[in-house]
Amino acid sequence: MFYLTYAPGPPISEFVDYFWLFDGGQTPRKERIVPSGTIELVINLRDDEIRIHDRGQSEQLRRFSGAVLSGTYSSIFVVDAMQHESMLGVHFKPGGAFPFLGSLASELTDAHADLADIWGRSGLELRERLCVVRTHRERFRIMEEVLTNRLRRSRKGHPAVVIGLNGFGPYGTRASVRDVARDVGICQRRFSKVFAAQVGLTPKVFCRVLRSQRVRTLVGQTEKPDWARMAVTCGYFDQSHLINDFQEFSGFSPTEYLRRLRQHQQDGRLKSNHVPLPG
Numbered sequence: 001m002f003y004l005t006y007a008p009g010p011p012i013s014e015f016v017d018y019f020w021l022f023d024g025g026q027t028p029r030k031e032r033i034v035p036s037g038t039i040e041l042v043i044n045l046r047d048d049e050i051r052i053h054d055r056g057q058s059e060q061l062r063r064f065s066g067a068v069l070s071g072t073y074s075s076i077f078v079v080d081a082m083q084h085e086s087m088l089g090v091h092f093k094p095g096g097a098f099p100f101l102g103s104l105a106s107e108l109t110d111a112h113a114d115l116a117d118i119w120g121r122s123g124l125e126l127r128e129r130l131c132v133v134r135t136h137r138e139r140f141r142i143m144e145e146v147l148t149n150r151l152r153r154s155r156k157g158h159p160a161v162v163i164g165l166n167g168f169g170p171y172g173t174r175a176s177v178r179d180v181a182r183d184v185g186i187c188q189r190r191f192s193k194v195f196a197a198q199v200g201l202t203p204k205v206f207c208r209v210l211r212s213q214r215v216r217t218l219v220g221q222t223e224k225p226d227w228a229r230m231a232v233t234c235g236y237f238d239q240s241h242l243i244n245d246f247q248e249f250s251g252f253s254p255t256e257y258l259r260r261l262r263q264h265q266q267d268g269r270l271k272s273n274h275v276p277l278p279g
Contacts, residue, residue, distance in 0.1 A: 001025055006140045012147050015096035019143055021136050025084035031274040032076050034250045037209040039097035040070040041090040043127050044083060052112055053078035067115035067127040071108025072200025076251050088130060088139055095161050098198040099154035105200035160184040160191055161198045171214045172207030173235035211235050212249040215242060219258050
């Protein structure tokens with residue numbers, strides 16, 4: 001089993017955090033995926049199918065093709081980890097997928113869509129090309145080439161979104177929505193609408209997701225978390241606020257998340273933002 005990442009060069013690096021390749025990661029369990037504030041392109045290199053379970057009713061299964069766009073989620077969803085035998089993905093930066101969609105990111109909020117429904121025939125051809133080649137270098141090269149070609153004929157986003165993302169910072173705590181809207185020179189309501197259209201979440205929900213992600217990261221780095229101190233560090237009013245927000249976005253209390261993380265910490269088959277479910 002191996003897990004590789006690749007950081008593409010310009011101009012794609014402006015929009016994409018990294019490509020990833022997961023091979024031999026299948027395991028007989030379901031995994032909960034917590035929101036990251038981004039859109040993800042996922043391609044199953046073995047089977048032409050990706051299975052997604054609903055949040056509250058994990059037995060309800062939705063089947064998609066082997067190439068799927070996962071929209072920006074404001075809540076968890078569940079996947080079957082047996083399909084992780086060979087998968088490739090593109091982890092876009094917040095708002096970074098917008099030029100490649102041909103539609104609003106808000107149309108994919110809390111949803112998945114077959115890539116062919118967004119890109120047409122070229123979405124099918126991309127998966128076919130990636131399945132034919134055998135080396136990870138060639139697969140990453142093909143993905144970078146395809147995205148670069150699509151970028152040349154894409155539409156530009158609203159400059160207020162880039163200003164907003166920079167203003168909020170990596171943890172969603174640097175500036176308020178009101179302050180950012182004032183800085184870009186448009187009303188707060190208009191800014192929220194433009195931001196959601198390109199990022200997939202309203203600015204308020206997006207910043208909450210970033211704070212929750214920071215808690216998740218710090219929990220994984222801390223032997224004995226001081227929740228009160230962590231709440232202050234991550235921009236929460238108090239410890240109770242942190243716990244409630246974290247539970248809303250992950251479905252676990254921070255303590256339960258930490259327990260599950262330690263239980264599977266040596267499991268190389270566990271991707272970032274994935275949490276194993278019991279049974």
